[in-house]
Amino acid sequence: MTGSAVPPSFRLAYVPGVTPAKWVRIWNERLPGIPLNLIAVSAAEASDMLRGRGADAGFVRLPIDRTDLSAIPLYTETTVVVVPKDHLVAAVDEVATEDLADDVVLHPLDDTLDWERLPGRPAIERPATTADAIELVAAGAGLLVVPQSLARLHHRKDLTYRPVTDAPQSRVALSWPEEATTDLVEDFIGIVRGRTVNSSRGRTPAAAQPKSQRSEAGGARRKPAAGKPTGKSARGGSGGPKGGKRGKPRRRS
Structure with missing residues (x-):
């Protein structure tokens, strides 16, 4: 996908009662170059907004007409x-x-x-x-x-x-136009589903690579220092200095 094809922003609709702040924060951390714009919409108008491409994705309340909309149920409210x-x-x-x-x-x-x-x-x-x-x-x-x-x-x-113990419950879902499942929509799906940076469509920030390198370097630092036991038997000849040997304490008669 070329850079010119990437839209300048991601538009996220949400119905009353849904708080998208957590997912917006993660988006801003992972994709700081692509602004996420929030659009408040009523529950009754959310489906039409998505069909009319007024938003790239949205948090809606089920049930909705899913003829041309995809939806991932997220949670059920009390x-x-x-x-x-x-x-x-x-x-x-x-x-x-x-x-x-x-x-x-x-x-x-x-x-x-x-x-x-x-x-x-x-x-x-x-x-x-x-x-x-x-x-x-x-x-x-x-x-x-x-x-x-x-x-x-x-x-x-x-x-x-x-x-109210026996009342119907409301389910909240993430929905988007089925024919407009863009890379950015996939990125947001990954965030909502809790995917890590490394598992989200391979969009690993450059900052993630040094972390892996640091991990490997850290493994080298875990080698035992000179003069300390290496796990070999203390009776194995040319080990460390004699003062470093430790045996079981002798019982007193």
């Missing part, structure tokens, strides 16, 4: 219910959906959970976004069930959250 701190739920460690049956449970239009049956009582109107729903929870208008990362993202001092 689902929690967000409640006011004085709510009864705040007094327990976890709840089941049936425990929310008497409460109004908000269902925002950008909800990412794949519900078969919504918990609790429905609100009169669905909030437009998760952020709007959080404001309604703080106002005492209902509760909200979301992936834990979204509860943390919209943290408020007057709210808390607890795990």
Whole structure:
């Protein structure tokens, strides 16, 4: 691949709740000459952005239409219910959906959970976004069930959250256009999968080679110094000086 064909930057989209900082840091260490640009996108718009080549890859929430997109599932989030701190739920460690049956449970239009049956009582109107729903929870208008990362993202001092044991869970994946699996996409896949520098498509920085050389040089320094035992028997004739011999201590009679 010629240098002129390498794009000037790598565009990485990410949905709310995903924190790509760790992977961005590793990218900057390994590929300092290629800037990584972050693009915040809603969960509903992430797939269309990738298909339209608005980003080279992106962190999305599954399920997505994978007709022309590749995806590597990365992790599954705990689902929690967000409640006011004085709510009864705040007094327990976890709840089941049936425990929310008497409460109004908000269902925002950008909800990412794949519900078969919504918990609790429905609100009169669905909030437009998760952020709007959080404001309604703080106002005492209902509760909200979301992936834990979204509860943390919209943290408020007057709210808390607890795990919901039987709620659907949200899976986060790395996705990219199937027909645009470039070298840079492969590099980022390697970073996300935890590949080392030496195993990531052979793109070993120049700084890695001296380390190997230093390792070999270090092996030479581990040779025993003059005058010290070399592992041969002390009775083998011309070894070190006699003062260097060590035997078992004699028992006193």
